Amino acid sequence: MTAYRKISLLMLVVFLLVYSVGGWFYTVQARADIERELVSVMELANSLPAPAQLAPELVREIRHLRPVAVGGQEVKLSDDVPAWFARLLAGDLHLPTTNGWQLAPSDEVDEIWESFVLISGAFLLGMLLCFAALGWAVRQGLRPLAELGQAMVAIEKGQLxxxxxxxxxxxxxxxxxxxxxxxxxxxxxxxxxxxxxxxxxxxxxxxxxxxxxxxxxxxxxxxxxxxxxxxxxxxxxxxxxxxxxxxxxxxxxxxxxxxxxxxxxxxxxPLVMEQLGLGAAIRHLTERWQQLSRLNCDLKVDDGLPALTGEQQTHLYRFLQEALNNISRHAKATRVSLTVSRSNGALEVEVCDNGQGVGDHAGSKGLGVRSMRERARCLRGQMKLLSQPGEGTRVLLVMPEVNV
The missing domain is CATH 3.90.20 (Hemagglutinin Ectodomain; Chain B)
Incomplete structure (x- = not known):
């Protein structure tokens, strides 16, 4: 569960608790107000003449009093208020009759219900505003954590x-x-x-x-x-x-x-590299590797390779040597290809095999792979190691903007 959901759930429980307690106090106070109002109205009923002696319009305008119902019919608490709310406020009140009048708390119940609805609406609006403010505050507060998480992922990937x-x-x-x-x-x-x-x-x-x-x-x-x-x-x-x-x-x-x-x-x-150049050294390396590993290697080397320094040639030679040795030791391959070519001024080296492959090379801690990555960095190139279980391995080295 997210932090926002946890805080929202906690706030919802608090709001419901506050609303319940407040509603209880409100109804208790409302019942007390109704009882006081009825006591005052009873004194008024004693001083009034009987309803039959007054005009019908005046009888309808008198609050909290109704003429005694014919046949002993029960006086309705309210027509516009939910029955459960009316019963909660005045359901058990004694409504006596005097001088032809009967107490009727419906007007007071209506006013209390209207106030209750307004207060509940204001409480609901305040709760919604609180949740909106909470959402904004949580997003603002979690944004640094999200940025920190992204930065930590970048650090984990080596982007220091x-x-x-x-x-x-x-x-x-x-x-x-x-x-x-x-x-x-x-x-x-x-x-x-x-x-x-x-x-x-x-x-x-x-x-x-x-x-x-x-x-x-x-x-x-x-x-x-x-x-x-x-x-x-x-x-x-x-x-x-x-x-x-x-x-x-x-x-x-x-x-x-x-x-x-x-x-x-x-x-x-590789003394042959000093004598005949990088291309000849790569061909000689491949021939020797085929003899030792008893695997065939499809070799493709461009004739016009870029001119590299002696140190760069050594790094590239060791890179290929390690790649081929890894294949013979771990890949269990039957076909291998090695391509060294120029493309748009860059030197591209690709070593592929159809071996068992490995699921995750990115986190490999093997000394051979680490030395290959370090030699690629010394060559100012980028090395990619692509492999899936059962689909072989592809090693790609790109040295951009190699001058001839």
Whole structure:
């Protein structure tokens, strides 16, 4: 039940209680007034001549007195007042007769009924005005709460720039000030976390690049030298067949190490991107992913991709790598498509699968999805993650106004 309905119900009960108590006091006072009036009229009847001695017009004009009814007929309390009200006021009153006259309180009952109707109408009008004022006051009072609720929903959705406007009421202003302070603190905290996250990603990528170069330039050369030396032993006439067999196995082991070594280097830092560009790196990434996941990926990459900085290329490469890895780990898909294209100066990246899907990605706390969102932010792009159970997942990244 809303606050307005609760307050309205409470006020209605109070109004009905006040009306009932007031009506009771009103009827008690009215009965007392009728009794006093009848006492005075009885004295008047004693001083008047019999009704037959007066003109009929004069008899009809005398208030609270009626000629004694022929045949002992009962005097009507009132013709214009509800019977229940007349009985309530004068139903049990003794109406004596004197000098041919009988007391008749109908005139007094009529006046009391008219006053009661006017008072009830005024009470009803006042009650309606009170409810109207209450509705206006409640709406005015609840408006800040509604604005606060909308702002809190915006905060929940991550829109930490939401602020409330100042209000006329000091109590509401205190609440507005506290909310705005909280939102500002959350925004600053989020900006700090984002800066730290972006710096962490950059440090991570630089460390990966450094480790890849050290492994390639140092360890890779040693493994290559060992392999070359092992192959040279195959042609050494001083070695017997067993030694040459061991040299051949050593060369094969070195070749296997180099193969896994190249995969490791590619994971640490895509050197092919430095040598052949972003498009070739994406194709190489897709080929390797297909080999490891044993899934087919329909790849479409535009030839004229925008020129990106090395840091932007790394972020985009890691974004796609994480998206594909999420598919192989969680999606249970049979078909995958990856599209990288230009549209109106913007770079659009789309990764789709026909897997099991997920109902709600917006609140996902997985490190992979969070890193994808952070890399999208570092690229100054917008990422959308659309998914429904049983309908697959669609990841869309749009980098607007990318200059060539």
């Amino acid at each position: 720039t939401s602020r409330l406007k100042r209000h006329e009421l000091q109590e509401v202003n205190d609440l507005v000030s506290r909310f705005n302070s909280m939102a500002e603190a959350l925004e600053q905290e989020q900006n700090t976390v984002r800066e730290l996250m972006a710096e962490l990603l950059q440090v991570q990528d630089r460390e990966r690049e450094h480790i890849a170069r050290v492994l390639h330039d140092d360890l890779g050369q040693y493994v290559t030298g060992i392999r070359a030396q092992a192959r040279a032993w195959l042609y050494d006439p001083d070695l017997n067949s067993e030694q040459k067999k061991q040299a051949s196995e050593l060369a094969q082991h070195c070749e296997t190490v180099q193969k896994h070594f190249r995969h490791l280097l590619q994971d640490l830092h």
